[in-house]
Amino acid sequence: MRRKSNTKGKIIIAVIVACFSVSYFFSWKDTVMREFVYPLQYDYMVRQYAYEEHVEPALVASVILVESKFDRTAASHRGAVGLMQIMPDTGDWIAEEMNLSDYQPERLNDVRTNIRMGTWYLAYLLKEYEGNKILALAAYNAGRGHVDSWMKQYGWKKDFSKIEEIPFSETREYVRIVLLNEKQYNQLYGF
CATH class of the missing domain: 1.20.5 (Single alpha-helices involved in coiled-coils or other helix-helix interfaces)
Structure with a gap:
């Protein structure tokens, strides 16, 4: 018992x-x-440039997490640098579009410059694709040329929503992960 x-x-x-x-x-x-x-380093700069460019700070933070895991010294084998992994040629174009007269390519390694330019570019892509995050993120990852050709080739419209139809598996996963992370950033940080 x-x-x-x-x-x-x-x-x-x-x-x-x-x-x-x-x-x-x-x-x-x-x-x-x-x-x-879901760290949020450089919180002030992420929020500042996101608000200036009318982009959700959670989206910017999510892109940074996926691109560099907030490692300011990150560099890809293809040549992209910094937190938001900006290619030097894209950086030159962004600087020209932003009228940054004092821009030098090595400034992409500067945290403030990288977040500012990357956020501007993300905002540009969102405008280009009429607010469609899937297309904008696919363009951020694979390039506007690829996304524009896919739209033409597959008859995608600006309201495209079928992530699984993105031809590049890396880009498909990139878009999925960024959007998932964006939700988490919103929940954790209350953006």
């Missing part, structure tokens, strides 16, 4: 410990998510 009541006691204690552990985890979950999964 004692064994049964002893087992019940152990079960009750295990349930209490489990409940406490779950409660403790959930009280720290958002902190852990912000710190390790």
Whole structure:
């Protein structure tokens, strides 16, 4: 008889410990998510340039997370640099469009310059594709030329919504992940 009541006691204690552990985890979950999964370094600059360019700060933060994981020294094998992974030729074009007379390509390594130019470019793409995030993000990743040719080749309109139809698997995954991360940034940081 004692064994049964002893087992019940152990079960009750295990349930209490489990409940406490779950409660403790959930009280720290958002902190852990912000710190390790969805960081927001350079918060002020992300928000400032996003608001200036009328882009959701969560979208900018998500692009940075996917492009560089907030590593300001990130560089791709293709030559893209900085937090928002801007190609030097694209940087030259953006600087010209933004009328940045003092621009030099090495400034893409500067955090402020990179976020400012990358956010401007993201805003440009969103305008170009009439607010369609899927097309704008696909263009950010694969280039406007590819997206424009896909629109022509496949008859896509500006209301395109079928991520699975994007021909490049890397670009498909990029768009999916950025949009998923954007939701998480909105929830965690209340943009």
